[in-house]
Amino acid sequence: MNIASFAPLAVVLPILGAALTFLLIRQPRAQRTVSIALLSLTLLLECLLLASVWQGGTAAVNIGGWLPPWGIVLVVDQFSSLMLVVSSTVSLAVLVYATGQGMADGDRDAPVSIFHPTYLILVAGVSNAFLSGDLFNLYVGFEILLTASYVLMTLGGTGPRIRAGVTYVVVSVVSSLLFLIAIAMIYGATGTINMADLAVKLMDLDQGTRNLLHVLLLVAFGIKAAVFPLSFWLPDSYPTAPAPVTAVFAGLLTKVGVYAMVRTETLLFPGDTFNAPLMVAALLTMVVGILGALAQSDIKRLLSFTLVSHIGYMVFGLAMSSVAGLGAAVFYVAHHITIQTSLFLVTGLIERRAGSSSVDRIAGLAKLSPLLAVLFFVPAMNLAGIPPLSGFLGKLGLLQAGVSLGTPLAYALVAGGVLTSLLTLLAIARVWNRAFWRKPEDAEHPDPVLLAAPADAATGDRAGQRNVTLLPRTMVGSTLGLVLFGVALTVFAGPLFRVAGQSAEEMLDRSAYIHAVLGDEAPVPPIAQPLRQEGGK
Amino acid sequence: MSVNLTLLTVMGALYACGIYLILERSLTRVLLGLMLLANATNLLILATGGYAGLAPLFKKDTAAGDYSDPLPQALILTSIVISFAVTAFMLGIIYRTWVLARQDDIQDDAEDRRVAETPSFDAEDDAVIPAETSEFPLVAADPAEADGAPDPSDTVQAGARRMPAVDAAAEEQPGSRNITPAPEGGTE
Numbered sequence: 001m002n003i004a005s006f007a008p009l010a011v012v013l014p015i016l017g018a019a020l021t022f023l024l025i026r027q028p029r030a031q032r033t034v035s036i037a038l039l040s041l042t043l044l045l046e047c048l049l050l051a052s053v054w055q056g057g058t059a060a061v062n063i064g065g066w067l068p069p070w071g072i073v074l075v076v077d078q079f080s081s082l083m084l085v086v087s088s089t090v091s092l093a094v095l096v097y098a099t100g101q102g103m104a105d106g107d108r109d110a111p112v113s114i115f116h117p118t119y120l121i122l123v124a125g126v127s128n129a130f131l132s133g134d135l136f137n138l139y140v141g142f143e144i145l146l147t148a149s150y151v152l153m154t155l156g157g158t159g160p161r162i163r164a165g166v167t168y169v170v171v172s173v174v175s176s177l178l179f180l181i182a183i184a185m186i187y188g189a190t191g192t193i194n195m196a197d198l199a200v201k202l203m204d205l206d207q208g209t210r211n212l213l214h215v216l217l218l219v220a221f222g223i224k225a226a227v228f229p230l231s232f233w234l235p236d237s238y239p240t241a242p243a244p245v246t247a248v249f250a251g252l253l254t255k256v257g258v259y260a261m262v263r264t265e266t267l268l269f270p271g272d273t274f275n276a277p278l279m280v281a282a283l284l285t286m287v288v289g290i291l292g293a294l295a296q297s298d299i300k301r302l303l304s305f306t307l308v309s310h311i312g313y314m315v316f317g318l319a320m321s322s323v324a325g326l327g328a329a330v331f332y333v334a335h336h337i338t339i340q341t342s343l344f345l346v347t348g349l350i351e352r353r354a355g356s357s358s359v360d361r362i363a364g365l366a367k368l369s370p371l372l373a374v375l376f377f378v379p380a381m382n383l384a385g386i387p388p389l390s391g392f393l394g395k396l397g398l399l400q401a402g403v404s405l406g407t408p409l410a411y412a413l414v415a416g417g418v419l420t421s422l423l424t425l426l427a428i429a430r431v432w433n434r435a436f437w438r439k440p441e442d443a444e445h446p447d448p449v450l451l452a453a454p455a456d457a458a459t460g461d462r463a464g465q466r467n468v469t470l471l472p473r474t475m476v477g478s479t480l481g482l483v484l485f486g487v488a489l490t491v492f493a494g495p496l497f498r499v500a501g502q503s504a505e506e507m508l509d510r511s512a513y514i515h516a517v518l519g520d521e522a523p524v525p526p527i528a529q530p531l532r533q534e535g536g537k
Numbered sequence: 538m539s540v541n542l543t544l545l546t547v548m549g550a551l552y553a554c555g556i557y558l559i560l561e562r563s564l565t566r567v568l569l570g571l572m573l574l575a576n577a578t579n580l581l582i583l584a585t586g587g588y589a590g591l592a593p594l595f596k597k598d599t600a601a602g603d604y605s606d607p608l609p610q611a612l613i614l615t616s617i618v619i620s621f622a623v624t625a626f627m628l629g630i631i632y633r634t635w636v637l638a639r640q641d642d643i644q645d646d647a648e649d650r651r652v653a654e655t656p657s658f659d660a661e662d663d664a665v666i667p668a669e670t671s672e673f674p675l676v677a678a679d680p681a682e683a684d685g686a687p688d689p690s691d692t693v694q695a696g697a698r699r700m701p702a703v704d705a706a707a708e709e710q711p712g713s714r715n716i717t718p719a720p721e722g723g724t725e
Contacts, residue, residue, distance in 0.1 A: 136612055136615070140615065140619075143619045147623065147626070150623075150626055151626075154630055154633075157630075157633050157637075159637045160647075162630055162633050162634055163634075163643075163644045163646065165630055166564060166630060166634065166643060167643070169623070169626070169630065170559065170567055170571065173575075173623055174559070176619075177571075177575060177578055180578050180582070180616060181578055183582075184578065184581045184582040184584075184585045184609075184612075185581075185585065187582070187585050187608070187609065188584070188585030193608075236646055236649065239648075295652055295655070297652070297655075298648060301648065301652075
């Protein structure tokens with residue numbers, strides 16, 4: 001019995017936890033214990049999965065005993081297990097942060113009793129999407145995580161959240177419908193929705209049909225991953241949600257879209273048909289995103305724009321379809337999930353300490369709370385790509401792959417990548433200068449909380465408001481843990497880059513995946529030009 | 538056998554109406570549009586299943602080609618359930634919008650509007666005399682000027698006019714009332 005046979009538990013455990021926490025809706029303490037325990041268990045299982053795949057190679061689990069290509073199959077390979085481990089680590093940290101916030105503020109105010117079940121369902125959806133070896137099951141995974149995210153996005157039902165929620169829901173539903181249309185057409189064209197089977201059968205289609213299906217899938221995933229010009233919904237909807245929710249969305253949801261794009265490009269439609277358009281999209285995503293970030297004065301909105309911008313790096317790595325490029329993209333995804341989430345968590349802390357997340361209203365935080373300054377500074381420099389942090393290593397890998405590709409478009413992307421990195425540094429430095437370094441009196445519209453005497457701030461006695469702890473220990477602790485995990489990614493960048501490189505090699509080779517699902521005798525079609533139909537033009 | 542043309546025509550009509558409706562600003566119409574699109578997609582999945590055949594219950598003496606394809610119907614069932622849940626949720630937030638704002642339209646993002654209206658003039662970067670906002674102001678080398686009071690006889694070029702340095706510095710502090718940011722940036 002291989003440990004990989006327990007892969008379905010990565011989806012089942014969080015769903016079980018959701019059911020339990022829903023039953024315990026009147027006992028917040030039991031709810032917290034159950035959800036944190038089950039998520040830790042899931043993380044442990046996923047670490048074991050990564051270890052088993054590392055030694056034993058790709059493994060597939062047939063759900064309900066139905067043989068592929070008829071039944072649903074879950075596939076654990078290096079890429080998906082790495083994504084599972086990183087995403088569960090991040091979601092565990094955010095869960096601890098959110099419970100800390102709930103405990104500090106008192107659970108009566110917000111309907112946090114539904115937070116735990118919904119959050120666990122979100123995690124189950126993410127795991128399902130990462131593991132799925134079946135196109136329709138991937139769609140179901142997306143729907144599970146999206147439906148949970150609709151609820152989390154509009155938690156509390158305040159005006160701004162509902163306004164943002166409407167945009168978010170409509171855009172997500174449209175992208176899901178596009179994905180469903182693509183699935184229907186793929187089934188009509190090939191008669192299968194098993195991804196390994198599709199990898200074989202899509203090769204037999206003529207180029208026009210393949211291109212249509214390919215573009216449909218890319219557009220659907222492009223909306224989910226927020227690739228320019230399909231990215232405008234993201235900075236509009238993310239910043240209004242509660243801080244832990246924004247953090248987990250920024251870390252995970254767009255990356256599930258990127259994951260789906262990687263699978264589409266490497267497994268279903270290998271070859272370089274759409275590499276050039278993808279590279280142009282990547283360049284525009286990077287540059288337009290970061291220019292948007294420069295105009296913002298609210299830290300959450302600024303981070304949402306940098307999130308869009310850095311999706312461009314991953315698409316760039318993917319579009320090179322070389323082992324070096326894809327490996328760097330996989331590394332960058334792991335790095336970016338961690339860093340972006342920790343930055344949003346720190347912003348949540350800044351908002352609590354200073355009363356606002358707008359840099360016009362806050363100042364002097366470096367003096368007021370040196371710990372916050374350190375917590376912000378390390379991931380912020382990492383995001384901008386300052387050596388020797390993991391952001392620098394990921395970008396370096398991408399740029400090296402781009403230069404070794406050597407086409408004019410690749411050089412344009414390399415230049416765009418460097419420019420985006422510098423502009424990210426500029427955007428982050430502006431936040432740093434205004435929020436942390438200047439004197440509190442210099443803020444344009446200083447927040448009353450910020451100017452309260454330090455003694456009052458320590459006890460959290462905001463004028464006229466009930467007492468709240470400004471920086472609860474659990475929230476700071478979980479943020480610190482995630483920042484340290486980000487630093488660990490830098491320290492262990494060597495092994496991580498090897499895992500990323502191997503998973504890229506495996507994905508581009510395709511034989512491990514196809515053999516794991518369809519058996520060792522299954523033919524692996526060559527990646528060269530697909531068959532064109534005879535007797536056409 | 539022939540393709541079921543009625544089904545395909547209905548599907549096309551549903552897609553057309555759905556796309557028209559989701560382009561409206563009224564949330565109820567957007568919801569109706571999404572429902573039409575979801576149903577049109579269900580019809581598309583049904584159409585990809587091929588021609589209608591016998592119910593897919595296994596009998597020994599029926600050839601495999603005579604059955605209907607059961608998979609698309611399983612997919613449709615799943616997608617109906619999903620669109621049901623999403624429609625219920627959408628109705629909930631539309632009602633909430635109505636309760637909060639008394640209107641059925643999509644609202645503008647206030648912060649978006651504010652960023653769009655921000656002038657490109659930045660007192661810190663673009664002022665003729667830069668506003669000193671750091672915690673460590675430059676200390677003048679001449680001890681006579683170390684008390685920070687500028688020489689009243691100094692004048693500076695501010696845009697088209699020449700003015701005393703003291704007044705210019707006072708004007709260009711952030712938040713100063715003397716500066717009205719013009720829409721294109723710069724000061725009037």
